[in-house]
Amino acid sequence: METVGKKHIRTIAITSGKGGVGKTNITANLAIGFRKLNKKVMILDADLGLSNIDVILNLATRYNIKDLFSGEKRLKDLIVEGPQGIKVLPASSGIQELTSLDEFQRLRLIEEFDSYDNDMDILLIDTASGISANVAFFCMAAQEIIVVTSPEPTAITDAYALIKVLFTQYQEKNFKILVNSVKNSKEATWVYKSLSTAAERFLSISLDYLGYLPYDNAVTKAVRAQKALIEIYPDSDVSKSLIEIAARLCNDNNDNVKGTLQFFLGNLLKDGRDVRI
Ligand SMILES: Nc1ncnc2c1ncn2[C@@H]1O[C@H](COP(=O)(O)OP(=O)(O)OP(=O)(O)O)[C@@H](O)[C@H]1O
Ligand SMILES: [Mg+2]
Numbered sequence: 001m002e003t004v005g006k007k008h009i010r011t012i013a014i015t016s017g018k019g020g021v022g023k024t025n026i027t028a029n030l031a032i033g034f035r036k037l038n039k040k041v042m043i044l045d046a047d048l049g050l051s052n053i054d055v056i057l058n059l060a061t062r063y064n065i066k067d068l069f070s071g072e073k074r075l076k077d078l079i080v081e082g083p084q085g086i087k088v089l090p091a092s093s094g095i096q097e098l099t100s101l102d103e104f105q106r107l108r109l110i111e112e113f114d115s116y117d118n119d120m121d122i123l124l125i126d127t128a129s130g131i132s133a134n135v136a137f138f139c140m141a142a143q144e145i146i147v148v149t150s151p152e153p154t155a156i157t158d159a160y161a162l163i164k165v166l167f168t169q170y171q172e173k174n175f176k177i178l179v180n181s182v183k184n185s186k187e188a189t190w191v192y193k194s195l196s197t198a199a200e201r202f203l204s205i206s207l208d209y210l211g212y213l214p215y216d217n218a219v220t221k222a223v224r225a226q227k228a229l230i231e232i233y234p235d236s237d238v239s240k241s242l243i244e245i246a247a248r249l250c251n252d253n254n255d256n257v258k259g260t261l262q263f264f265l266g267n268l269l270k271d272g273r274d275v276r277i
Helices: 025-037 090-098 103-114 133-139 153-170 185-203 217-225 237-251 263-269
Strands: 007-018 041-046 089-090 122-129 144-149 176-182 208-214
Touching: 007 025, 007 133, 007 153, 007 263, 025 041, 025 122, 025 144, 025 217, 025 237, 041 133, 041 217, 103 263, 122 133, 133 153, 144 153, 153 185, 176 185, 185 208, 208 237, 217 237
Parallel strands: 007 122, 007 144, 041 089, 041 122, 144 176, 176 208
Antiparallel strands: none
8 A cells, every 4th residue: 555655665684694795795786786777775784894885885974873863964964875876874883872762863863764765766774794683673674684695504504593583583484595605506506495495394484585696706806996896897797696686676576565764764763672682
């Protein structure tokens, strides 16, 4: 059903059990992939880590979401523009505060976003890795969850552990698996099968296979150059796969999973969230 006056946007959390498996690069490049498909995209950088979106894309961020809560800045002052007009909202250093906003601060955040939602089709959330309360917030507030894993056994085990917690403690059943840094499609399928077999057997849920990205030195080179991979190596296999994945996500765009930005924020900020992990 349409919500009068509110645009429906898609909110997708990109997460992983183990760190360093490629979330931030995937988020940044998927965002550019979506732009190429004429979608308006914003990235919510929700990771406290060091190698954040602004670093990999060499963006000068001056303020953080914290400055909104204090009432000193407006949302438009915080948002920085990246390649191809993607928008980035740095939230990392305000994340802890998100859990303890007072009513006034919450309203302020929601109002600020209200004035922005016509400028967005997709909100991508780059989360931290691992099983923390913050990761759970963002995953549960988003409509879709992409779990990134590499073929390393530790990454697969940690991805499973994350899925298990989100299922058993938060009743989340829908996960899209993206296997990064693989040699070939066979290896990716093997990783997906290992995860999905365990999820079916022990949790009775089936996992969706979103696809895979090959291991490619172009990724590291782009990170070092602080440029978007898709922009500087558009012909690399990994760039082509990223564009395909963006297109696949757009195609299986299911109206059932769409909600308003207000709905996402409401979920994120709602009282009485169970944050015990
Ligand atoms: N497909 C790939 N091929 C080769 N190297 C890759 C690939 N994907 C990621 N990498 C390498 O892994 C590094 C870590 O990637 P990234 O920072 O995106 O991971 P992350 O999951 O966001 O990490 P963190 O958990 O610290 O936030 C990159 O700097 C890059 O060198
Ligand atoms: Mg990261």
